[in-house]
Amino acid sequence: MSEHKPLGRTGMAARVAQDIPGGWYVNLGIGIPTLVADHVPAEREVIFHSENGILGVGPAPAKHRENPWLINASSQRVSLHPGGSFFDHAMSFAIVRGQHLDLCVLGGFQVAENGDLANWAQSAEAGTGQIGGAMDLAVGAKQVWVVMEHTTKGGEPRLLQRCSYPLTAPRCVTRVYTSLAVLDVAERGFVVRDIIAGLSFEELQARTEAKLHR
Amino acid sequence: MSEHKPLGRTGMAARVAQDIPGGWYVNLGIGIPTLVADHVPAEREVIFHSENGILGVGPAPAKHRENPWLINASSQRVSLHPGGSFFDHAMSFAIVRGQHLDLCVLGGFQVAENGDLANWAQSAEAGTGQIGGAMDLAVGAKQVWVVMEHTTKGGEPRLLQRCSYPLTAPRCVTRVYTSLAVLDVAERGFVVRDIIAGLSFEELQARTEAKLHR
Amino acid sequence: MIDKFVRSMAEAMAGIKDGATVLVAGFGDVGAPNALIEGLIEQGATDLTLVVNSGGRNRVAGAEPSGLTRLVALGRVKKMISSFIRAQSIAGELVRAGKMEGVVIPQGTLAERMRAAGAGIPAFYTPTGAGTLVAEGKESRWYNGRECILEEALGGDVALVEAWTADRWGNLVFRDASRNFNPVVAMAGALTIVQTHHVCDLGQLPANEIVTPGIFVDRVLHVPAGDPRPVA
C-alpha cells in the first residue's frame, strides 16, 4: 500500500475553490461546501448565492459585527459583499431553477457513474427527510459539483454504478471532489482528473465500485 | 314614449362610483371606467390598482406636478396616494389573477345573460386585437362590473342572450351599468336593479335583446 | 378609513378554525413569526395542516424548543408539509410513530407552490423532483429534453408573517435575510396575519421599496420582538 494522506474537510474545500473561476455565480450547500468560500482568494470575484434569499454572501463577520438578520442557508451568521442583494424565496429559487447559477457545490452520500446524486436520505422512509434546496439546486445549476469523502466511514464505496439511496436528481452531477480524487462525470462514466499524491489509479479503483476511466 | 335622458360617460362613471364601498381594492379599465375614480368621495378610502404595477393610484396631478414616470394603464399621467406602491408586471397580475382585487370595472361591447363578456375585438380576425389586461381582470377580480352604453350607436342591443363577438371571459360579469340601467347578472339572467328616471321596465326591455327580470 | 392594525393577539388570532391549513414563514428563526405561533398555541386551533420550510429541526440541548416545535409536540398538527423533517426531531418522531403525517418536498417547489396559490396559477410543471421519490403519483412530461412533474398550488386558510415595518394599509418591508418566505406566504394566505417590529404612518414607506403591498395583508400586530435567537 502506498503512502497517501486523504484530504480532510478543509483540504477538499480548498481543492474545490481552486477550480471556481472569477465571475461565476455559485451556491454552496450545507457542510463541506460551505467551507469553499473561505478558500477563494479575495481578488477573485465570485458571487455566492444562498437559497434563503441572498446574492453576494460574504465571509463570517467579526463577533462584534454580527447581524442576527443575516444568515446563510446553513443558518450561520454571514456578511454581505457590497453589491449584494436580498430577495424572497420565490425569486431565490427562480434563480436556481431558471439555470442562472453557474455552479452549485453539494455534499453527497452517493454519486452514480451516470451522474445520479443521492444526498438527502439514506432510506425511502416516507414522511421524513432533509431535501431542503438540494433537489432544486441539482436540476437548476449549470454545473453540479459534489464534494464528499471517497468512501463511508465503514469503507463502503460512494461512487457507484447505481445509487442505492433515494435520488436527489438523476444525471445531474458534472464533477466529484473526494478525499482522494477529482473525477468528471462523462458520457462513459467517471473520468479521473486528479488523484492525491501517493495513491495510484489502481488503488483509487479499489476504493470505488464504479469503473474509473483515465 | 316617456321622457328620459340617458346617462352620459360622466353620469355612468358617477353611478358606478356610488356603489363602491370604502376599503375595496379596485381596478379601473380603459375608457369610461377610468373616470370612476374622480367620483369616489375623498373621505371614502378606495385603493385603485393599475395593471402596469401600481396600487394606490391617485388623481391626475396639476400640470406642474406631473411625473412622466407615473402613468396608469390608460397611459394617463397620474399621482400616487400615500401608501401607494410599485411592483412589476408579474406581481401586478399575480394580484389580478390571484383574486385579490375586490372589483374591476371594465368597458364592454357585449354582455350575455350568463355573464359572458366581449370587450376586446369585434371579429375573430387572427393576429390583431386589444386584449391588454382585460382577460386576466375578468377571470381574476371578485366582482366584475361592466359599464357601457345600453345599445350601440346604431341602436343594436348590447345585453344579449349570447355574445356574437369573441369572448373576453365566460360567465365573469356580476353587474352591468349602462346609460339606462343597472342590472345584476344572476342565475336566471339579467335582474334590473335601477332604471333612469322616466324610462319604464318595458321600454328598457324593448332596448334589450336578453330577457330582463325584476 | 382602512386600518389593518389589530390591538391584541386575541384579535390577531380570531377565527382560526380547527382543521385550518396554516402557512408559516421564516428560515430557521430568522423571519419567523414566533409571537404569532405563540398566539396560535394559546388560541387553541387544532388538527392543523402546517406548511413551513424547516418543520423538523434538531433538538438543541439546553435551549427552549421553538414555538413551532411546541405546537407540534402538543399534538395540534395533523399534517406537516416541509422541506426538512429530520428523523430525530420531535416532528420526525411523531411522523415515524404514525401520529402526524409528514410530507417532505423540495424547498423551491414549496416556495413556488405558495407563490402559485397567491398568483392564481393552479398548477405548474417543474424539473425539480422528477425521477425521485417526490415524483411518485405525479404526472410528468418532457420539456426541452428534461422530465418535469406537475405540482399544484399550495394556499393556506391562514398565513403567518413577520415584517420589519408595516403601515395601516398593511404594506410591508423586511430586514435583510428575514425576507425569505414572508412575501410568498403573505400572498398565499386567505387570512394573512402579520407581526411587525415597527410601525409607521401611511406614506412613510417609499413606494419603490415596499416589498409586500398591503393588498395581501389582513391583520397587523405590532410586536417589537427583538433579534432572532443566535444559531445553535
Place this chain on the structure above:
Amino acid sequence: MIDKFVRSMAEAMAGIKDGATVLVAGFGDVGAPNALIEGLIEQGATDLTLVVNSGGRNRVAGAEPSGLTRLVALGRVKKMISSFIRAQSIAGELVRAGKMEGVVIPQGTLAERMRAAGAGIPAFYTPTGAGTLVAEGKESRWYNGRECILEEALGGDVALVEAWTADRWGNLVFRDASRNFNPVVAMAGALTIVQTHHVCDLGQLPANEIVTPGIFVDRVLHVPAGDPRPVA
C-alpha cells in the same frame, strides 16, 4: 473583476443574430428601452420575433413613430407576440396584409410566461383565456371548478431593459411605474441588455432595495435618456 458595463451601443448589441427572439420591456413609452431599440435598428438583425406588451399602438398625428414601430415598418420583425395590436396600427396592417405574424395574448399571461421562463417553469395552468379564442389549440383542465389552460414559458434570446440606476454587477432599480415589465423581461433573456439612466458604485444600491439582482443581467449601457415622451 466583474464589470457588466459596456462602452458603446455596438458593444451592447454585439452578437444579436437574425431570427432571434427579442423581449422588450416597457408599458407604452414608460420603462421602454428606446435607445436599445434604436441600437437594434442600427445593428441590423432581422427575421426577429418581437415580444412586447403593446406592439401595435395607434399612429399619433405629427409625432415621430416609436423605434419599435420603425423596426416593424422596416420589415425586420417576422412575428410579434403582444397583448395589444390595433388593427389600424402599422403592426396591425402588416399582420392583416400577411407580412408579419401577429399573436395577441393576455397581458398577465404574457408577464407570467416570461417570468416562468426566467424561473425554470416550462409550463403552467391559468384560468385566463379559458373559453376564449386564446384557448384554441391549448390543453385545458378544471381546477376548483374553473377551466384553466396550459401556457408555456416564453423566454428570449435577447432581452432589452430600461433601468433607472445600475452598478457594475448589473444590479438594477427602476423609477416608479417604469418598473412594469423590466424585471420580468430581465430574468427571461438568455442575453439581457440594459440601458440605464444612472450608474453608481458597487454597494451604493441598498441591498434591500435592489429590484433586479445582477445575476439576470449581462450588459449595461449608460444612456441618460431623459423623461419618457408625453402621452399623446
